[in-house]
Amino acid sequence: MSGQAPHPALMIPGPIEFDDAVLQAMSHYSESHVGAPFVATFGETLSLLRKLFQTTNPASQPFVISGSGTLGWDQVAANLTEPGEEALVLHTGYFGDSFADCFETYSVRATQLKAPIGDRPQLPEIEAALSEKKYAVVTVTHVDTSTGVLSELPDLARMVRRVSPDTLIVVDGVCSVGCEEIAFDEWDLDVVLTASQKAVGVPAGLSILMASGRAMEKFKARKTPPTSYFASWKNWLPIMQNYEAKKPSYFATPSPQLIHALHTSLAQILARPLATRFAEHKAASRKIKDAVQALGLRQLAEKPENQANGMTAIYLPDGLTPPEVLPNLLKKGVIFAGGLHKEIATKYVRFGHMGVSVTDPARNDVDKAVAALREALGEVGYKAP
Amino acid sequence: MSGQAPHPALMIPGPIEFDDAVLQAMSHYSESHVGAPFVATFGETLSLLRKLFQTTNPASQPFVISGSGTLGWDQVAANLTEPGEEALVLHTGYFGDSFADCFETYSVRATQLKAPIGDRPQLPEIEAALSEKKYAVVTVTHVDTSTGVLSELPDLARMVRRVSPDTLIVVDGVCSVGCEEIAFDEWDLDVVLTASQKAVGVPAGLSILMASGRAMEKFKARKTPPTSYFASWKNWLPIMQNYEAKKPSYFATPSPQLIHALHTSLAQILARPLATRFAEHKAASRKIKDAVQALGLRQLAEKPENQANGMTAIYLPDGLTPPEVLPNLLKKGVIFAGGLHKEIATKYVRFGHMGVSVTDPARNDVDKAVAALREALGEVGYKAP
Known part of the structure; x- marks a missing residue:
């Protein structure tokens, strides 16, 4: 309840449903941002983030x-x-x-x-690109919220480290942190960035980032100053270090x-083994993807190894568009998102299944959403095969 | 209650006490950021901001x-x-x-x-500076949170417009919007920027800004692209215009x-005449500054015309430092801030009096704070003259 x-x-696929306690x-009543009670809360929150990202290396640096x-x-x-450098x-x-x-x-x-829509760039072509010139960073979207495509991180990171050891590996984990396995140290990642409103389970408004010791060394060795003021780690690094202390x-x-709210959500998430949380997201995703297939619908991500566990991007039956389906879903008490990938935005919908909708047994969100999708399509005349 | x-x-001087309804x-339960209910709330919020800033010119543009x-x-x-331009x-x-x-x-x-600590630059010297070279912008901190110094805007704006008509007048209103009079159109300002957690009465986390038609023309006539991504109006302008529509x-x-929360607070603020709100802040400030004087204490801002109405920066009696006074205040249920101006940070405290602490008659915050200050100083041996 x-x-x-x-x-x-x-x-x-974000914002998601939030827990009552969050x-x-x-x-919370108003507190001074430099008073002892709030400083303790912020400091603990930064330490909890290290656990969420599975990093015990003291050189790792969280930013919120x-x-x-x-x-x-x-x-x-x-x-x-730095200006003039290259990013892949x-x-x-x-x-x-x-x-x-x-x-x-x-x-x-x-x-x-x-990559073609629904797919991801393959390791051999990435390796070839990295061999062609010196890239300061390579970025990968762990789960692309527009397509539901999951990237494969451990093999990618190993290959980058082998082919181009100085290239920083930057993971956009906005739609993955909290629902997909991320072992920051073990996979030797340099940056994982995310936001609060997806599987981290907190209303939007926070940029959350973990940087490796290697990334912080690169930052400290800059020849030119950071090129943003509000986003400058020169300004924020001492603040984050002080809060955590x-x-x-x-x-x-x-x-x-x-x-x-972040402190509350992280404490809830970390009160159970992370492996359990990831397994629950996988199980819910399997169930949803099976139901989508039973409905005779295709996902944007066709290959199973490309499919995210916290969301599913589903092609509508031929001829149907999101405005014909989403209002029906809303009448049944469920909100899905329309398409976001500009080339095919009118052809698909996105179904997010992250956080308490998946992990809280008292909620019935996933089953309700699957049933609503089946009924909503039936009402506009679609017959599953 | x-x-x-x-x-x-x-x-x-921020964050302040917040109203229960805020x-x-x-x-609020989770909503889609692109769903009709939230889009309506955001759109109305932008329109309410026009009223808070007293601008009816449709060319004015709010950003949140x-x-x-x-x-x-x-x-x-x-x-x-643009890079290479000059700011005063x-x-x-x-x-x-x-x-x-x-x-x-x-x-x-x-x-x-x-200006010397506690004072502000004077019009003749500002005019001389503006006459020396071409400045793209002149910035003024309406109320400097570190010193409690209030700047004078209407005469300043008139002079800038006369001496250097193309120079944009940018007001840092972080500690003034919502407690000091600001007539955006009438005073012919170009930017007033603020944050949510002060007299706007909303928890921290929002950057709020109003730009004039002149500022938007200057933006649109840029020769080079904006030099930030997250802060780029190229990215945000269509979003703000769409939400408001x-x-x-x-x-x-x-x-x-x-x-x-911002919508709730703005609706509360604008349910009464703004003039009443500003008058209440002036009256509370007068009472506090009289009490400070009766205690034999000096303000950083000595000249009455330099004194902010939403905060008071107070020199401690000789030899006393904030760590000797603030814990005593906390025991009495009141939190003040220490000094922030680096040259004299250990010599003064800052007392914020904005928002519901001033306008809600059911609260007793101001009187309680004045009494606590008097008692806390007495307990460390200070005798008022």
């Missing part, structure tokens, strides 16, 4: 800054690359284009390696309420 | 972006100045230095006009909960 006002189940933390997930791209482009952007949908735009804004040349510190005012 | 858990009264809005108030500086430097920064404390740093980050040369639109995910 939820203490929230009655509302449709938000089954989009929403309650959003109403007010902003959207997009701010994570600025953090990378402004702090880890692995493209699995909308978010590759945007990350490339972000690099170009900071005078970093972005080369995109594009429980010392007050000021650059720009953080959001105590959002930090309390 | 407040529905919040018992807690000390937060009487610092905190309740922070717990997830971030700290500091992000407003990046918005100005990245969108309204009127300095009344800590925040002038920081804004100048921000400009330099974006390759804009910042010239600071510094109640059309869904996506660049980066906004925070529905913070926007609901």
